[in-house]
Amino acid sequence: MQFTRLPHPSPTPDHVRAELIADPGFGTVFTDHMVVIDYDEALGGWQTPTIGPRQPIPLDPAASVLHYAQEIFEGMKAYAHPEGGLSLFRPEANAARFNASARRMAMPEIPQETFIAAVREAVLADANWLPPIAGGALYIRPFMFASEAFLGVRPAKQYKFVVIICSVGNYFKKGVNPVKIWVAQDYTRAAPGGTGAAKTGGNYAASLVPQAQATAHGCDQVVFLDAKEHKWVEELGGMNLFFVRADGSVITPPLTGTILPGITRDSLIAMLREEGLTVREEPYSIDQWREEAASGMLLEVMACGTAAVVTPVGTVASPEGEFHIGAGGIGQMTSKMRERLVGVQNGQIADSHGWVMRV
Known part of the structure; x- marks a missing residue:
């Protein structure tokens, strides 16, 4: 051309x-x-x-x-x-x-x-x-x-x-540290049949008011629940989520048309499976999130996207209070996945998938 x-x-x-x-x-x-x-x-x-x-x-x-x-x-x-x-x-x-x-x-x-x-x-x-x-x-x-x-x-x-x-430089000013997220109460990002799977500006405009609420509550990001039952975790304002569990499984919300199909998300699914973990794309509720964090079943939560790469989630807040994931630091799998993904992107780790294109 x-x-x-x-x-x-x-x-x-x-x-x-x-x-x-x-x-x-x-x-x-x-x-x-x-x-x-x-x-x-x-x-x-x-x-x-x-x-x-x-x-x-x-x-x-x-x-x-x-x-x-x-x-x-x-x-x-x-x-x-x-x-x-x-x-x-x-x-x-x-x-x-x-x-x-x-x-x-x-x-x-x-x-x-x-x-x-x-x-x-x-x-x-x-x-x-x-x-x-x-x-x-x-x-x-x-x-x-x-x-x-x-x-x-x-x-x-x-x-x-x-x-x-x-x-x-880094997307978050404080660098690669656990972020605190706010559970959206009165707002949803997308509904079935809508434009949630499209990368269009209106989806992000819809997130600005709840994101402002998150900031007002001392949080870095907002997490949205589904529009129908207001129960199932979908995604953050601009990132997908992974839940790393003690039984060797990882859950990420499924692509049902209301979630943006992240390229970082897709890459992490492949890399996590290569680590021997069972990755399941299935619904994960806010109640399950809270309960598994309390029981110790949930070890880590990873947020991912092009801008932020892989970022740990440390605390989840809502009017019902706060709960914490793991020890509150950068989890072992989160750190490993971030290092591996960044390593492939910058040529420090072998690209076994053919993902990297030289300019």
């Missing part, structure tokens, strides 16, 4: 970039370039891709995304590789999930090779923005939105696919 390259009139000076990426935090330090590919049904679909300076996107006030929320996105990372250059982790899985989200939101699918080519071009353009710190990475945000200007309720006929990148 041929990309039209647009000149950058004022790239960030080297000394400014060095200062920015020395301690980038998460999600606020953006790189110089972006990829844009337009879709126009009347012109036959996807048009010539461009890579140029990151800049504001002109948008008509009647653009469909502003009124009917046709918007999807992905989250990926590029990592330093010990042999030089950068690598991606399972980009084809991101492309597949992106298209699954597109189908649910009545948006056009983008060819997998186009998706991956756009990501690679963006990463190559800004490889020098990789933070030189432990855990540093380039966080890649491919997204697509309806750009057609109209006010009728129907799928749009024009879209923009864009890739932007930011330099990141």
Whole structure:
């Protein structure tokens, strides 16, 4: 695929970039370039891709995304590789999930090779923005939105696919330490038949009020229960969950259409089974969580996602009180899975699954 390259009139000076990426935090330090590919049904679909300076996107006030929320996105990372250059982790899985989200939101699918080519071009353009710190990475945000200007309720006929990148460190400010989570009381993230399995902005908007409640109660994240019975654990605001038990089993909530099918989740299932553990995708209730934590059956709880990788859950809080998991530290299996996953991603551990793609 041929990309039209647009000149950058004022790239960030080297000394400014060095200062920015020395301690980038998460999600606020953006790189110089972006990829844009337009879709126009009347012109036959996807048009010539461009890579140029990151800049504001002109948008008509009647653009469909502003009124009917046709918007999807992905989250990926590029990592330093010990042999030089950068690598991606399972980009084809991101492309597949992106298209699954597109189908649910009545948006056009983008060819997998186009998706991956756009990501690679963006990463190559800004490889020098990789933070030189432990855990540093380039966080890649491919997204697509309806750009057609109209006010009728129907799928749009024009879209923009864009890739932007930011330099990141650890997702949680306190690093890899047990997080405290709040059980959502009056809110649910998704319902059967809804958009819970799609990576669309509305799902995250719905989590903001309960997340604010979690913060007000001194918690790091919110955990959602199912919409029907308000009993079964589903996922955090942006991460999947695993329950590591003393009988050698691990339970993770099943993908029934209300939970985002996490790529980190899928990777952990494979790795846990390689460790000899029995992984079951089955419902797990908040009452079972509380009871097994008290009895000692529950040894660890792992939260996982692209941004946070693998993070231990130490405390669960609700109006009924708090309960703790294990000894409250970073459990043995959580630590092992995090080290193994990060090791594969950054090339320190052999990639037996073919998950890593060199850029």
